[in-house]
Amino acid sequence: MALLEVRNLVKTFGTKTVLDGVTFDLEEGQTKVIMGPSGCGKSTLLRCLNRLEEPTSGSVRFDGKEMTAPTADVRALRQLIGFVFQNFALYRHLTVLDNVTLALRQLKKMPAALAEERALHELARMDMAEKRDAYPASLSGGQSQRVAIARALAMEPRVLFFDEPTSALDPVMAREVVTLINRLYLENVTILCVTHDLYLAQYISDSIIFLDQGKVRAEDKAENLLSGHADPVIASFFGRKS
Amino acid sequence: MGGNFPALLVQLQADLPSLISALGETVLLSVIITINGLIGGLLVFYLTLSNSGVVRKIINGYISIFIGTPLIVFLFLLYYGLPTIGIRLSPFVIAVFGFFLNVSAYNARFLVTAYKGLLPTELEAAKAQGFSRGQIFRLVTAPQVLRLAAPALASQAIQNTKDSSIVFLIQYTEFFAGMQEIAMRSFLFFETYFVTALVYLLLVSVIVLAMRRLERRFTIPGLS
Amino acid sequence: MSFAQILQSLVAGLGYTVLVTLLCAATALVVALAIIAARRLGGKAAGNALDALVYVLRGIPVLVLLFMVFFGLPALGLDIPPLAAMMLSLGAVSGAYLSEIFRGSLQAVSQAEILAAQASGFTPFQSFRLIELPQMIRLSVPGMVNELTSVMKYSPFAYTVGIPEITKQAMALTSTTMQSLQIYTAVGLLYFGLYRAILLAVAYVERHFAIPGFAEE
Ligand SMILES: Nc1ncnc2c1ncn2[C@@H]1O[C@H](COP(=O)(O)OP(=O)(O)OP(=O)(O)O)[C@@H](O)[C@H]1O
Numbered sequence: 001m002a003l004l005e006v007r008n009l010v011k012t013f014g015t016k017t018v019l020d021g022v023t024f025d026l027e028e029g030q031t032k033v034i035m036g037p038s039g040c041g042k043s044t045l046l047r048c049l050n051r052l053e054e055p056t057s058g059s060v061r062f063d064g065k066e067m068t069a070p071t072a073d074v075r076a077l078r079q080l081i082g083f084v085f086q087n088f089a090l091y092r093h094l095t096v097l098d099n100v101t102l103a104l105r106q107l108k109k110m111p112a113a114l115a116e117e118r119a120l121h122e123l124a125r126m127d128m129a130e131k132r133d134a135y136p137a138s139l140s141g142g143q144s145q146r147v148a149i150a151r152a153l154a155m156e157p158r159v160l161f162f163d164e165p166t167s168a169l170d171p172v173m174a175r176e177v178v179t180l181i182n183r184l185y186l187e188n189v190t191i192l193c194v195t196h197d198l199y200l201a202q203y204i205s206d207s208i209i210f211l212d213q214g215k216v217r218a219e220d221k222a223e224n225l226l227s228g229h230a231d232p233v234i235a236s237f238f239g240r241k242s
Numbered sequence: 243m244g245g246n247f248p249a250l251l252v253q254l255q256a257d258l259p260s261l262i263s264a265l266g267e268t269v270l271l272s273v274i275i276t277i278n279g280l281i282g283g284l285l286v287f288y289l290t291l292s293n294s295g296v297v298r299k300i301i302n303g304y305i306s307i308f309i310g311t312p313l314i315v316f317l318f319l320l321y322y323g324l325p326t327i328g329i330r331l332s333p334f335v336i337a338v339f340g341f342f343l344n345v346s347a348y349n350a351r352f353l354v355t356a357y358k359g360l361l362p363t364e365l366e367a368a369k370a371q372g373f374s375r376g377q378i379f380r381l382v383t384a385p386q387v388l389r390l391a392a393p394a395l396a397s398q399a400i401q402n403t404k405d406s407s408i409v410f411l412i413q414y415t416e417f418f419a420g421m422q423e424i425a426m427r428s429f430l431f432f433e434t435y436f437v438t439a440l441v442y443l444l445l446v447s448v449i450v451l452a453m454r455r456l457e458r459r460f461t462i463p464g465l466s
Numbered sequence: 467m468s469f470a471q472i473l474q475s476l477v478a479g480l481g482y483t484v485l486v487t488l489l490c491a492a493t494a495l496v497v498a499l500a501i502i503a504a505r506r507l508g509g510k511a512a513g514n515a516l517d518a519l520v521y522v523l524r525g526i527p528v529l530v531l532l533f534m535v536f537f538g539l540p541a542l543g544l545d546i547p548p549l550a551a552m553m554l555s556l557g558a559v560s561g562a563y564l565s566e567i568f569r570g571s572l573q574a575v576s577q578a579e580i581l582a583a584q585a586s587g588f589t590p591f592q593s594f595r596l597i598e599l600p601q602m603i604r605l606s607v608p609g610m611v612n613e614l615t616s617v618m619k620y621s622p623f624a625y626t627v628g629i630p631e632i633t634k635q636a637m638a639l640t641s642t643t644m645q646s647l648q649i650y651t652a653v654g655l656l657y658f659g660l661y662r663a664i665l666l667a668v669a670y671v672e673r674h675f676a677i678p679g680f681a682e683e
C-alpha cells in the first residue's frame with residue numbers, strides 16, 4: 001500500500017474542469033515532481049490532496065485513510081502533511097523560531113522547551129539556526145523559504161508538499177534551496193513537489209508526473225521525459241524549457 | 243419593557259411645527275459646519291505647506307490643540323468665558339465659529355495624511371513644467387488630495403451632523419433641544435430619545451447615500 | 467483665584483476623566499473584539515446583523531444615546547448608574563468605530579499566512595487567535611490611538627449624568643468665581659495635557675512592541 005493513493009480525482013470550478021481524473025501513487029520515501037503547463041491544475045491538485053480545496057469526486061487515501069470521507073479528521077491529516085508555499089507564507093508577527101514552534105506548541109501541545117529544541121534542530125538542518133530571533137521581514141527570499149521548510153519539517157510530517165518552492169527566488173537563492181531539498185531527498189524524505197524548475201526536478205525526483213489539462217499525461221523518470229519524448233506535447237514542453 | 247409610543251406620537255403631532263423648524267436648525271447648522279470646515283481645512287492644509295518654518299509651527303500647533311481638546315470645552319470657553327471680558331455672542335455664532343476652528347483642524351489633518359500619499363515625482367513634474375506654487379496647489383495637489391481624503395472628509399461630515407447635537411448644551415435650540423423639551427413635558431424619556439436617535443440615524447443615512455452617489459461620480463480609475 | 471489655584475481645583479476631576487476614558491475605551495475594545503470575532507467566525511447572517519448594529523451605533527450621536535440610556539431606561543424600570551451609562555453609550559459607539567478599524571486591518575493580513583495556518587492543521591479559531599488577531603492589533607495601533615483620544619474628547623459628556631470629572635468641576639467653579647475665561651482655558655489645558663500624555667504613552671509602548679519590518683510604511 002502506497003502512502004498516498006490518488007484515484008480518479010476530479011475538481012471543477014463552476015463549469016470549468018481543472019482536474020479531470022488524476023490517478024497516481026506516492027510511496028513512502030519516494031519523491032515525485034509534478035510538472036506541466038501553467039494553469040494545468042498543479043496547485044489545485046496539491047490543494048485538493050490536503051483538502052484546502054474540496055475535490056469534486058474521486059478518492060485520496062493517505063496512509064490507508066480516505067481523506068475525502070466526510071468523517072475524515074482533515075486537520076489531523078493536515079498535520080501529517082508539511083506544506084511549503086511559493087511565497088513562503090511566514091507569519092510576519094513572529095520570529096523565525098516562533099514561526100517554527102507555533103504549531104508544535106499549539107497543535108502538538110509540546111512543552112515550550114521541547115518545541116524550541118525541535119525547532120532549532122530543524123533550523124540547523126536548513127542552516128538557519130543563527131537567525132532564530134530575526135523577523136521574517138529581515139530575511140531574504142532564500143532564507144524565508146528555508147525557514148518555511150524547517151517549519152514544515154518540525155511537525156515530523158509523513159510527506160512534504162512543495163508548490164513551486166524556488167520560483168519566487170533569484171537563481172542564486174534558488175540553488176541554495178534546491179541543494180537543501182536535495183539533501184532531504186537523499187535522506188529519503190517523502191516529497192511531492194510542483195515546480196517549473198528543471199534543475200530542481202532533475203535533482204530531487206524519482207519520477208516526474210506530467211500533468212496536462214487536468215490529466216496525467218505521462219509519469220516517468222526524469223531522463224526519459226526530458227529529452228526526445230515520443231509524445232509531441234511533452235517533447236515541446238521540455239524542448240522549450242531547455 | 244415596551245414604551246408608550248402612541249402617547250409620544252400625540253405630543254410630537256402637537257409640536258410638529260416647532261420640531262420641524264428645530265430639525266431645520268440642525269440641518270442648517272450641519273451644512274454650514276461642513277462647508278466651512280471644508281474651506282477652512284483646505285486653507286489650513288495650504289498653510290501647512292508654507293515655506294516659512296514659523297507659519298508651519300503655528301499651524302501645526304493650532305491643529306494639534308484642536309485635535310487634542312474636546313470641542314465642548316472650547317464652546318464653553320466661548321459661551322461662558324467671553325462675556326466675562328464683555329464679548330457677547332449668540333449661541334449660533336459661537337457654534338458656527340467653534341465648529342469652524344475644530345472641523346478645519348480635523349479636515350486639514352486628513353488632507354495632510356492624503357498629501358503624504360502623493361507621488362513626489364508628480365509634484366516635481368508640475369514644477370519642471372514651470373507651474374507656480376499656487377498653480378501646482380490648485381491644479382495638481384488639491385484635486386488629488388481632496389479625492390484621496392474624500393472618505394475621511396465624508397465621515398467628518400457625518401460626524402458634524404451628529405456632533406451638532408451638543409450645541410443644546412450652550413442653549414441653542416436645535417433638534418435635540420426641541421426633543422429634550424418634549425421629554426421633560428411628557429416624561430416619555432425613553433420614547434423621545436429613541437425617536438431622536440432614529441431621526442439622527444435617518445439624517446446620517448441621507449448623507450451616506452449622497453456620498454455614495456458622489457463617490458461614483460468622482461472616482462478616477464486606478465486612483466484609490 | 468489665581469490660575470494655579472484654578473488648575474489645582476480642576477485636577478480633582480482629572481481622576482474621573484481618566485476613569486471614564488479608560489472604562490469607555492475598555493468597553494470599546496471588548497465590543498470591537500467581540501464584533502470582529504463573531505464576524506470572522508460566524509456565518510453570513512451574523513455578519514449582516516453585525517453590519518446593521520455597527521451602522522446604527524455609528525449613526526447616533528453619543529449624547530443622544532447617553533440620554534436614552536441614562537434618562538430613558540429608568541423610565542422603563544431599568545436603572546443605569548452614570549459610569550455604566552457612559553460605557554453603554556460612548557463605549558459602545560466607540561466600539562463600533564473600532565470594529566471598523568479592526569476590519570480594515572484584518573483585510574491587510576496576508577491570505578498566504580492564513581492559508582499556511584490552515585494547511586498546517588489550525589482550526590479557524592486558532593488561525594484567528596494566533597495569526598490574524600496579533601497582526602490585526604498591531605496594524606490597528608494608529609486607529610486605536612485615534613479612538614482612545616476620541617473617547618477622551620467625548621468624556622466631558624459625563625458631566626451631564628453627574629460624574630464629577632474635569633468639566634463638572636469647572637461648572638461648579640464658574641458658578642462661584644465668575645472667572646470663566648481662565649477656568650475653561652485651564653480645562654482645555656488639562657485635556658490637552660492628557661492628550662499629549664496618551665500619545666507619549668503609546669509611543670513608549672510601541673517602541674517596546676515594535677516588530678522590525680512589520681506595518682512600517
Ligand atoms: N478558486 C478558483 N476558482 C476558479 N478557478 C480556479 C480557482 N483556482 C484555480 N482556478 C483555475 O484552475 C486552473 C488551474 O489552476 P492552478 O493554480 O491549479 O494551475 P497551476 O497548474 O498551478 O498553474 P501555475 O503553473 O501557473 O501555478 C486555472 O485555470 C485557474 O484559473
Ligand SMILES: [Mg+2]
Binds near residue numbers: 042043044
Ligand atoms: Mg500553481
